[in-house]
Amino acid sequence: MTHRHTAGRARPPLVLIAVPEDTAVEMRALFLRVAEATPVDMQIVHDGRKALRALFRHRPDAMVLSLRLAGLSPWRVIDRVRDMSELPLLVVDTAYDADDAVRALEAGADDYLTPCTPERVVGPLLQARLRRGRPAPRKTQLIEDGWLTVDLAAREAVADGNFLDLSVLELDLLTAFARNPGQVLTREQLLDLVWHEPDADPGRVKYAVHRLRGKISRATGQAVPIGSVRSIGYRYRPPGSS
Template sequence: MDQNITVLICDDNIAVHESINAYLEAEGMKSVSAYDGEEALRLLQENHYNLVVLDIMMPGIFGTDVCREIRKTSDIPIIMLSARSEEMDRIIGLEIGADDYLTKPFSPREVVVRIKKMLKRVQPKKENAHYLKAGNLSIDLDGYEVLVNNQEIELTPKEVEVLAFLVKNSGKVINREELLHKVWGYDYAGDTRTVDTLIKRIRQKVAKASPDFSIRSVYGVGYKFEVGV
């Protein structure tokens, strides 16, 4: 892993910082700590980070509000943490722009594994970028850029991956379980509403930008990407 990777950890529990940082250091990465939402937003304005680990329940500004503020100006990968296991917390986190979600108690090793996987997916562009094209939509799979009519549409890394998988399988109905498995790479314990939330965000950002394609819901099954509809 790149020695210059720095992760911003925002949590009011010092034990969370210590445990995650120990595993990050073992992988050659660094971390910076913020203990409330206001401090996290200040640090993000002042410095560059490669990823944010963000707790939902914090003093002052909640993590959900911090996430909303980040998404106004940045597509930095965000992993949200919560001491609650309710499905709605996960849905809200994804709805406002988080890329991944973990409930406490969690293994710091798992957090770092997910950090590494996410960072691999947002590496800088290579000289021979791999593109997907569908109508006036193009996706740079190396640079994680999406263009509609040559205008860039800002998507989070996870949104790009979901859209790319649908485009690769254009015209085919993809069920939610397959999307969870192929895009996230691990089992979300049947939480298929995670997919619905991501699709909703993609439609809001991309599908409405062009009448040349659509992401169609197939009741009781999943979604289909179609061009020229």
């Protein structure tokens, strides 16, 4: 769910709001009121994995994250956010908890907000964070299929909402699969696409695919949709594809 502020020509900052569905209306109303003085666009999601996908896809200027978020643990979301970005991160909670406040701030959050935080403070606080932390605009080159996202410009990849810690070679290999979903890629084709050495030892492909599968499996906790085609090569089939 997205709210666009249309006043003026310049694009307002985009704030990603990740909160439980039962508090989304209240949170949206709060930021609509804040937007009267501090114009912002809003992208609202209700699940931790969707929050990471939105972060990767939309490149927001700030993020508001509830510690009561469903799906992926909000603590893991904070870790992933800080793996990927230094954007301003405001954590919200239903009640003040000193232990959670300390944990959130030590994990990388910039602020810890609760219902006790005066509404008139939220707008200036958000604006101050945006002034300090708004990243310079840059072009993105994305390959997306709903399960996997590869950002060619940032040299980053996310699978099912999980950031993948890949080497340069592993990212190039994953990119080759992402560019050719459903197609069988021979070992020779992969040697050409990834190593630029079509006549090199095909054995290096086997070991590289093995390492790539292992990293994706550990990050997602799922079976990896890169299958072997006996005596030929490998095929990537995005989950849910026919």
